[in-house]
Amino acid sequence: MSWNIRCFNREKLTNLKQYLDEMTRKIVSKNRLYNDSYNIERSNFIDVIVLLETWSTENDQFDTYKIKNYNNFSITRPKGKKGGGILIYIHKKFQAIKIDSMINGDIEFLLLKLIIEEECWFILGIYRKPQGDLERFLDCFEEIVAKVDVQRLIIAGDINVNILKACHKTSSYIDCIQSLNLKFNEAVTRDNMLFRSSGSLIDHCLISHDIDNYLAFTSTKITKMSDHNFVLLLLQLKTFSKRKVRLTKSILNETTAIDNINWALFNWNVDPHDGNVDFYWNSLYKTISKLIDDSTTKRTIRLPKNESTLPMWADKKYQSMLHTLNNLSDKIERFKLNGRPFDLLECKYKEMNSIRTEYGSIIAKLFYKRMSLRGNKEAWEIINELAGRKKEIQQLILITNNNEIIVNEAEIAQTFQSKFISIVGKPLNPIKSLRNKYFGPLVSKTFVFDEVSPLYINNVIHSLPNKKSTGLDNISTKVMKGISELFSIHLCNFFNIMVRTGKYPDRLKSSIIVPIYKGGNPTSADNYRPISLLSCVDKVLEKVIFGQMNEWMEKNHLHDNYQYGFRGRRGCQEAIAMALNIIGEALDTYGSVIVISFDISKAFDNVNLIILLRKLYFLGFRSTAHDLIESFLTSRRQTVKYKESLSDSEEIMRGVPQGSNGGPFLFTCMINDLQNLSTTSKLIKYADDLLLILPIETEILDEYRNVSNLEHDMNILYDYYDSNDLLLNYEKSNYTFIGKVKDTHLEAFMSDKGISKCESINYLGFELSSNVYFTDQINKVAKAMGNGLNALKHMKKELTISALKQFYFSHIFSRVSYCSFALMRAKSTDIDRLQHLQNKIIKVIYGLPKMFSTSELYKTVACDSLTIIGTIYLSLIVMVKKCIISNDDSLPDVHCFRPSARNSNVYVRKAKNRYLKRGIIHIGCNLYNQLPENIKQLHEVSLFKKHVRTYLLRHTDSLLRQGQFTHNKIAL
Template identity: 25%
Template sequence: MQGLKVKLNEIDAFLCDRRDLGILGVTEHWCRDGELALYSPHDLYLASSFCRVAKRGGGSCIFLRNKLVAKELRKLVDLSVESVCEISAVELESPRVIICCIYRPPDQSNFDVFFQRLEELINDVLKYNKMVVIMGDLNVHFEATHNAVYTHQRRLIEDLISSFGLHLSHNEITRRPYFGQTGEPSSLDVFLTNFERQWYDSFVSDTGFSDHQGVELRLFHEVQSPSPSTITFRKSKDGNIAQLRFCLSSQTWFSVYGEADVGGATNEFLRIFLWALNLACPWVKKRAATGNNSSRVPFDEVLVQLRDDYVFFRELALSTGDEEFSQRARECRGRYRHAVQSFKRKCNDEKILTATNKSRASWDVVAAELNSRSKNSVDMSGFDSEGFSRSFSEVFNRRLPSDATEQFYACLSSAPSSRGGFSLRPVSVEEVYSAICSLKSSKSADYFGISSWLVKRVADLVVEPLSFIINWCFESGCFPDCLKISEITPIPKKGDRASYDGFRPISKLPIFAKIMEKLVLSQLMDFIEGGEVLHPRQYGFRKKRSTASAACSVILDVLQSLEDRETTSIELYDLSKAFDLVPFNLLLAKLAYYGFDSCALAFFTNYLHGWKQVVNFNGRRSSEEDIPCGIKQGSGLGPCLFIIYINDLPFHAQHVSSFSLFADDITAVVRGSSFELQRENAVHIKSLVEGWCSVNALIINSDKTQTVNFLLNGPLSQSATLLGLEIDNRLSWAKHIDSLAAKLSSCNFMIRRLRGCVSEDVLR
């Protein structure tokens, strides 16, 4: 502000038009201790301040509307260092929020001390376990991208606040030079907060009385809670499982073995299984948990007794005034608090240790500790299952003509065919049992209400009839129609969720179909790996290969090209909805080319065709929609079939470029002895890839195709994301380090929050 005294009238005029402003943070008030209270703006009072002693200028303070009640937090103010980090801080009584205002003078030499004090401030503030808003002029250039010093300081601050679970409200320009001032437009004034973004608006405004623009944070906008909903699930306690096992153990399965065809046998098997399941594990409804209620630690009888003891002695102490009762109450309270903390740690430990996804379980515990509203809280009242079904089926309207043309076979013939043929061999009961046991234990149910967790508990009772059906399918080249149904659940994407486009489909296939897929996949992978069918630069969905090995192959090619003094670039092609648009007839033509016998081809023909999908939303199912093309999401076989489908692409273009493929991520390293030749090669490679996609009925998304031209001695001007790695044109890894630092800061925050609510063994 550069002088509160001389600008008081302007501030008063501004506040008269802004009755909605309840808190005013001021930096550079230039007042001495004792003067500030005399220069409070109209209808505001001084709640906290820091004033310089040794030098003139500087300072920070917080003014509040008279209707707001707060106390100054002197412990935080005392962290101030004059001319380095000048802090004022208050705790509002209602709402319970801690507000801090910081001023750091624009002296680059003091940054290390300022950074240390800021870390101490945030650490101490969060001990209050309240919502926090830290505002002020930090003189850190949050807009910086090119100046090395400014960028380094910005990254340090961003990583620091992220490690404590805070974030920046904005990075808009707040200072623009005028009247001959030097410098560039800068973002120096910010809010740091742990409020989730849906709880506030942040914007820059022109106050008219400062050389910086004002930064405003409008808190407590109403966030619409999701309407209460019910969930339906099967009862699956120990008693239910015991009854299910009893019902299944009494079955002879003769009716399954006596059916005339495999479709009838599968239908009969499902009928018997569902009869027993519905009898033993009936469907029940309950209200869905909201917020973090599901993460709350329950009280056991010991805790209830300890709490009752404390309340009893406290009431006696209050009614009698006896010091002995007061002492007993304090002792009981200490034991009660210790027991609650221990029990809480035990429950949290169990939740994390028994979770399939331990990282997600850890974040759930952190969210419960913070009592934060789920970030995925979305008003779903305007959506229905039929709308989702139409939205998710629109992708099939983008299908291209899929005739097996001469160009198609010309591309395919560039790939070597298999040394031998592929046929489906019979499987043993032991193999089927092993496949069942290898399923991930999940209580998420399929279209029939059957979960893998449940099937694994009765595997020994159903494995024989299931083995009979699977072998019959392999021998007859059939896949049962009753298993060709997938159930889709809509999941919100990041960003705008106001329309159906803001959701992505998560598909669940029948559990018994997934068991059969596992057995087919095992044989198929043995064939394509042993027969050297796949291109060596195919890295997706293969054993002992990963995104890391795919990225390494690209980087090594680039480095070798640069060592050879060649002009080098990488082209990252993005295929639009590639899995969803694979034509069945072209995929089957490729399977035949690679040596699949007639029975195996019949099985895959039957397996691919005739599928339907339904959307389950809020307990209501949509009507069934046909799936006319594509690799089914949630399928175990799908990824393997896709890499077979795309396998001839790198063979087709390998004479002009080295390719690396990870599923539908296609990367080409383009080389040339000169810039002109390298550009010609890039155009030629793009033409080859586009031509291959055209005859294979796939679509390149040109808007998402990325190019990086490597120039080790030039400026950082290009970057792209390759399988999670941020690659720039200088191979400096600066952007990837920034991305990794942000992730580590997030993990650091999680560890900080877990430290007090889980045991040390779990924390390690």
Template identity: 25%
Template sequence: MSIHGTTNCDLYSNLLHYDDSEFLILSFNARSLSNKIIHLKTLLFLVNPTIVLITETWCNSSISDHSLNVDNYVFFRTDRCYGIGGGTIIYVRSDIQACKFEDKSLDAIDDSTWVTVNCGSQNYLLVGCIYRPPHADTKFDKLLTNIFSIASHQPHTFKIIGGDFNLPKIKWGLTPVPGRYNKLVETLEICGWVQQVRKPTRGNNTLDLMFTINIDSISVHTSHEFFMSDHRVVLGIIHSLNAIQLNSKASLMYQSRHFDQQTWKRTGTLIQCLPWETYFTTNNVDIALSNLYHNLIYCLDCTAPVIGRVAYNANRGQNTFKRKLRKLKCRYYEQNDVYALQSILKLINRNASSKRKYFMNIENKALRSKSPELSILRLFKSRVKSNSLGTTKFFIVNGSIVNDPNTICEQFSKHFSQCYKTGTENSIITFPMLTSRHLSKIDFTPSNIKQAIAALKKSYDGGPDGIPSSFVKYGSREFPLFCLKLFNLSMEYGTYPSVWKTSLITPRFKTGPRSDIINYRPINLTSVLSRTMEKIIHKQLLSFLLSASLISPSQHGFMTKRSCFTSHLEFFDQITQKRDVGQSVIILYFDFSKAFDSVSHKLLLLKLSSFGIQNPLLSWLKSFLEERSQIVRFGSCYSKPVNVTSGVIQGSVVGPLLFLLFINDVCSLFQYGKPFLFADDLKVVYSFSSPMKESYISAVIQEEINKLYEWTISWNMPLNVDKSGFIHIGRCLNLNLTVQTHTLKPLNTVRDLGLRYSNSLNFSEHIISQVSKARKLIGLIMINFNNIESRLLLYRKCILPILEYGILVYSNCRHTDLIRIEGVQRRFTKAVLRYSDNKDYYQRCQQLNLEPLWIRRIKLNLVFIYRLINGISYSSVSTPSYLMISSHNLRNKENILAIPRTHTNLRQNFFLIRYSTMWNRLPVNLRCSETTTRFKSLLDDFLSESGLCHLLNINVFNNDLYKQGPSSI
């Protein structure tokens, strides 16, 4: 069928007879949407429906929202997560207030999408789009029946569910109903659902249905088939909803400060002329800061005034195009001119082609910019971002729908403040002194202040105090002097400025339904001057704590030289050691509930003093913690201030370090188990020999769980038992472990710091997940970018970090999984070169300047070994040690690592064993490199084909090895 087929002409002619000022709903089965988007744009332009329900979109995560855009519409999509086919999408006219409605029960059917529409006068419409496969089983039908029941009890006044249900055996309005569908039809009748479609929608069968509740005045018609689909379009006209709530038109003006190169010159001159007598003579930190802000804001207003700008309109070049479309639409509508329709299709096609050229020009411009990597990454983010409304407009609160921004803002404030605790400290608790050393003061100097200011990120957005970081960084050479006065005054009197004690909170979505406030976490915005001061305090405080060995070696979070990698290394080293000697391993995972927000200020100060922190620093930290308040910002609305009575500020620099000190002693509770901490993520490893009785093992572990529970009660740090559990490796034990009255659940797999551990320790699930994620991103890159250079840049920046996360454990993976990882790059190189020739993997990598992933893993892991040996990365127990070599021994034996004997493949393939062996095969000049940069350079030179053969202890380097890599690498 040609794009100008008569079927489409008949479809448009039929639908144009209806008044688009009515509330129109279109519903049809597209049988693939992305390749028919031009025809969808034409249909929506001509008919102008309010809502469009489309099933069988056949979209997946590699199809970006950008490619599904339709002018004047927003959309909400659900893609099938497995196989091909399926998928649903709902388009809503952009002048309608609508947002996605997410509910776990309603989302039980994968091919379904739900949207809430504001109808005005506190009335809301629930719109659902469902696809039921033609061969759905009774289990699916039971689920569908349940969903109709659940949807009928939602708080919306009106409800519509449409889509392709593939129920040809049900003759709607007639009896009897086939026995299999009795329960479904009975539920529809009991819940008040009315099926409105009475005419066939595919052949002689009525498959595309529309169910309604509380909608009396509706007429439903069927038209012709959509382009290249065998399903007719269903049109519903709701006469009772024509007074629907419309979106208010947003202003095209926004306010910002104008900065340029001359701004900084004018700023430096003006700052020197401002009155600073009060600032430098007062001994009151609040008065000093008030005077500083007064002068800085005045300087900003003079040199970079706030101006109104017209927001960039991406469609401003489309005015001529839209004007032509409107004329052709009128001609087609008035004269039923088929040639006008053909002209519309040609014009939309030509416009799509122009847009593609425009996007290519933007891409090429980004590559030619001063920082092409940053420009391309920003462009990628903008092209793949979700097209649905950025801010959720409706929330479910206590079973009611709320859309008033002020009410929503207050509800967020109430939710975020619920975790704070007041007056629950144990008054008789004591804590021993941990050191005879002490730290009472932080030294602020022009040098360390300059260093802290230089490390600030470049930003022109004002913080809570209106001061952008770029203004502090580039504004004047006098800023370190101003900061020196302010910081020393604050520290001398042990007073944190009152202005900085009010935090601005913005809600950030985590996971789950967006309409539920509990699925958001608070993000603190703090003053740039406060962060600058905190950086210096953090550096000197952490240096003192580490020099006195006061922080537990089991803690790997928020500290220099420690990371997720060092945590995984020590954890997996412990497991492989115990398994190598035949012991069974049990790993307990504990989750603390709202850990950062639950910290008692009184108890934290008690612990800080035990670490040797004295006044005035202790007083400053007390002032930093206490008498704080927070204000939530939602859109342009602000909540009332709420007191922050517990917790450490997560948006601050010092806050996370204070939390580490608060939770530090939890590791001392475990005598039999080996604890591992990353911030508040706690896991404990227990190992037992086979002859030990199950009852003894259970008793030992339960005793330490009880100790942990007592600690959480004493220090007001409750456990979230629902998110805690245990996993066993080796001998299967039937353990009954409890936290008070709650039973710890056994786990088969667990996601731990980005890696998925399982009983088998082969990491297949982790690799499958990472490969799937990488393939989806590659699909987005290939669709949205055309230049090879852009694709390669995005591959290196976005895909390689996914494929190379956790490579410390890859040597314990199955070879088939490692081949699966390499296959991602093999397919990418083919796709980038457009399958234009028969070059093999080696030739493609050479042309694109890429290395096989297995060679990259060798390099990255050997670099990590170098960092461990030289103390650049921290490890308390897993640092490789050198052998003591006699001076009479053979040459090339300098810096040789000791390799312990192993008994199992699990331990033999462990990272430290495998790569220590490789390290010993490196040339002596490479092992003795003085810097990491030098080591990387020499390693690149060494790893030619002959070097790889020597390193891997193989004779021949062939194409199969290059393509698949060796096992256990």
């Protein structure tokens, strides 16, 4: 066998140091393997050079990538060529030898001999399937090795799959590597061998169940690696993201990369904090971060006007785009009014729109080129900054009750731990547990957990949100999803054993607590909410356990009908709709109503576990299911984390975890028997948010009748919460009157209780005003739209129309559409104010002049946008449809009557006064009845909403002409 050996002419690289310094300014775009153009990167302790080759099937030979200029080493891949690979070596003193080889015309080798100090590295790249058996392949490989002095080995490319496909005698990837090692006659030891394998390794290992051996083989070498070896290991971990596994998105993501390393070491009892793992990673991360900071010194999105202000990473393509952009900008300026009559501008609108489209596409490329260097998160940080959204507290300072100032991170973490544990670590009161009389009737049926399949567990894993936060095991959801096919089998078996035995593992009961600022004085630990960071395994198990329990309660109608939150079709908007319906009935009958919002002190943290378990027993969770929940709730431990500091671990005596799937469900079970209380008022519950609505009777002989009714209800509530070891906080509770009549005796009674009066109550983000027009909610929405309008004016030159629309729908329209059905009570002037703001926003998005016709705006430009009245109508119709589909008492006055298949109208009882005539029920049902029959026959809410929206868009003209909401002005 003959070898064709050629040496590179290194004399053409005249000034290598200058070349490397120049290349430090360039970053490899997204670190992709195959790009049309490659840049070179350099760090403080490694100099990386990338060489590329491709195999030409036409000529049966290598087509070397064309090197345009040896001074800047710009490398371009030939068009239409596929294949090739990246070989990385470290530069100190170097010599490169290229060997082209043909073994039966099927194997390609690229060999580089690299001298680092006095050490020699041998890099082998295999990019095609070797034909023949493994023994012949190893013989050829040994012949290559004999030509160089091999001390260390890096195997690159798809060797993991290619060798396995050619191997007939061994079945494991590790066995193949060990066979290679034997062929080298122990010249390359196992500790000096490093693999840079592609993601197909994981694909194969998931099928052959060989990933345990591979990771165990890798993890044994980490503590012995040099700096350079560890860098290449990180590159190896990064390559997993290029396939289905997606263990990490970028090597620049510190948290995810460390998660991957910890995950690789977790199952083999290797402590990741031993050795130099953190040191090596931090060094690499700081180096690459410095390169990015140097390359993107400007933090704003403003476009440079001349070459002197160009960023360092600007290339010729960027300059060409910028030049075209400036020309288009001048054209747009010429199309503006500039003294011309308005009709001329309108005639030129189509041409101007085409120019703006090209303008926007170039802007998008420039914007995303900059943002790609910072990442999507930082891009949204810039947008949020322009939108005026609040920033997190950068440096936390705590002040204790003794006026002691705490700045140290470890002391802050311990202070939070002491504060939180003073609540959850408080011993349970067994006397209250025994004397509690609020348990409700005993359910005759008994709940039994169903065993699950691996496919079900796999679906649950993929339903988890992609978050970087991890529990104490350092396993992130991205890693979990990457190994879900293999891991779901083991987790399925584990869950089925767990529900049979009724035991929950102790290792999954430990949680990390992160303090989240909730408002008020930031220096007080009382104004922080403890949020649990649980293990991803625990999240999956909780979702399965409490999903089955909640489904069983819904099926048997055990939930309180006035309990909203964490239930299907029972969200915030449904809770507010129910509250408004009750208020409307009270105003229709009595003319006035008092609304009280109660605050429960530390509701989730104060749950008495003995009482909770007894209530679960009454609800039908007995036997093994009861044992499993008891095992889940008891012997839990928590550790507070602030930045990088952890507090001491302490045991939790009471409470349900916040931030978990089971916490809200268990709390709703705790207060589920509120429905059995005999109160005059109505109680709306959304988890721990309690709203009391009491009608005020005016035509009564006893002037203290209202006070006695309210006092009776409040005494029952106080006794209920006290018996359940919970506490109503009157100081943080507030109330308001809605209607014309206000009872002075009630005001005096509430003042004695310490409950403050306010003009509006913020319940679930909606302002329940003392007047019936909800002016405070209108002002809140108008303020959000005004802030969004100012932000759009700043961003319109940097973002495309599609990006501006995305910002509008996510940051502005979401505020408008939230509980928009309640705005049917608003005054026509308030609706016009919101409509005027929306018109301004749409004109800014599309770059239209202020005097552009509103009717033409929604006909030609924003033909996919609903008006304010259209948004309100859509919300009303969808709310009625939800009530019909759910067929429950969420809005009890809605009755669906279908005398024939051709008639699907909804009928409601007759209202006495104007309030209910302009309420959700009457206007919503009248609008629903005007829909075409084919739309009303749709049963899926999302599909129904889509068709109704299309139907309303066709009637935009009539909606724009609609004024105040009255019973005779709702025709579509």
